[in-house]
Amino acid sequence: MIQEMLVEGPTFNKFAMLIHRYTTQQAHSIQEIRKFHTTKTKGDLFESFCCLYLKHVSKYEKVWLLKEVPEEVRTKLQLKSHDMGIDIVVENKQEYFAVQCKWKSPLAKGQIPGTKYLKKEKVNWGELATFLVLCERTGPWKQYLVMTNAEGIRREGRKSPKDKSICLKTFQNLKVEDWYSMSGYTGQILTEEPEKKVVLSVEEMRQKRLDFLNSTN
Secondary structure, eight states: OOGGGGOOSOHHHHHHHHHHHHTTSOOOSHHHHHHHSSHHHHHHHHHHHHHHHHHHTSOOSEEEEGGGSOHHHHHHTTOOTTOSSOOEEEEETTEEEEEEEEOOOSSOTTOOOSSOOOOSOOEEGGGGHHHHHHHHHSOOOSEEEEEESSSOEEOOSOOOTTEEEEOHHHHHTOOHHHHHHHTTOOOOOOOSOOOOOOOOOHHHHHHHHHHHHHHHO
16 A cells, blocks of 8 residues: 555645655665655656646646757747756747746655645745746746745745746645646547437326336237
């Protein structure tokens, strides 16, 4: 039984615990340690989730991981393929959004998975310094978007109109339909109209019964 799936609360809590379990599972070789037990692995998984969220929940037109950004868009935004700080680029209505994804461990050190999801933690403004500086030197950007499973961001100074964040509470409030959409499940589409309900008068019902009784004699 997957212990993390026993966590009570929103679906995102269970999803985050699965990432935690996947990246902390027992390793049997150096190769497995390199594959699973790295901050990059956790970050990559969360970035993939954020891409799905932006596509299917936020409904943005185009969403790319940095390495997937088309060359013409990269040139327009003055981006390099190895830029550190911007994880995802979004295009919507001919405007661009720079996205930074910040994953935080859902458990305090030594904590056993249970009903409590996350240690009280926020993303420090200093952790976003590279992202913000890069946004100022590239673009133009419509918004600087930070996505994190932490409960919030500790900002310094006045918030810019371009600053936006999507944090833990928003992810916890995802609806079942959102998870279906992100997973690619669309359900069945009914192509035939349902049969119309026929309403009979009292006399018609009596005649139907008589016809049925006569047919059985």
